[in-house]
């Protein structure tokens with residue numbers, strides 16, 4: 431699913447923020463991505479989404495060597511990936527419901543089915559009373575949940591989420607993790623960056639742990 435070999439990333443002329451990162455994620459695996467603030471978690475997720483190119487090393491994503499990928503091939507690859515980054519990238523002229531429906535409409539899903547599914551998922555993330563709200567009228571935590579609903583709605587092959595429980599209380603955080611768990615059970619490969627030790631202790635998944643730009647794989651029980 432994802433293979434990194436001796437990957438390094440530097441921004442501009444600065445020092446490397448990721449160094450000699452090597453790992454393989456099997457299809458259908460679930461990993462938490464942990465590490466102190468500034469350790470490089472967001473940078474690693476952005477490499478996995480091809481929002482950044484590595485300064486060195488090899489990345490294979492969904493069976494494709496990223497270095498050989500043409501720019502025109504990028505959108506089709508990204509449509510197989512659900513992402514929740516820290517800036518939620520919602521479309522402000524659309525309602526919460528229409529933001530979540532976007533991936534389904536792009537995939538040609540029948541409108542009635544799409545609506546039913548979107549309403550259901552927005553209710554699950556606690557936004558049943560905000561279906562028609564524009565993102566700018568929602569709180570940060572609510573916008574984050576719209577972004578999460580949009581990322582999971584079409585059962586992506588790969589789900590990447592950056593601090594998805596960062597702006598919500600523990601009850602909603604647990605619901606979100608159950609949502610990711612459901613997706614994982616359906617075969618999605620999941621990588622969740624988080625600081626929330628209390629929540630992730632409830633789920634026994636291995637950790638990709640970043641420490642000063644270097645990656646260590648920790649088993650769920652040891653993490």
Ligand SMILES: Nc1ncnc2c1ncn2[C@@H]1O[C@H](COP(=O)(O)OP(=O)(O)OP(=O)(O)O)[C@@H](O)[C@H]1O
Pocket residue numbers: 441447465466467468469470471472473474
């Ligand atoms: N666009 C950028 N330009 C320059 N430096 C950057 C950029 N993005 C991140 N960095 C630097 O890269 C390092 C890793 O940042 P990153 O955001 O990946 O860490 P993080 O582990 O996600 O942190 P946090 O938990 O606080 O979100 C930091 O030193 C940061 O200052």
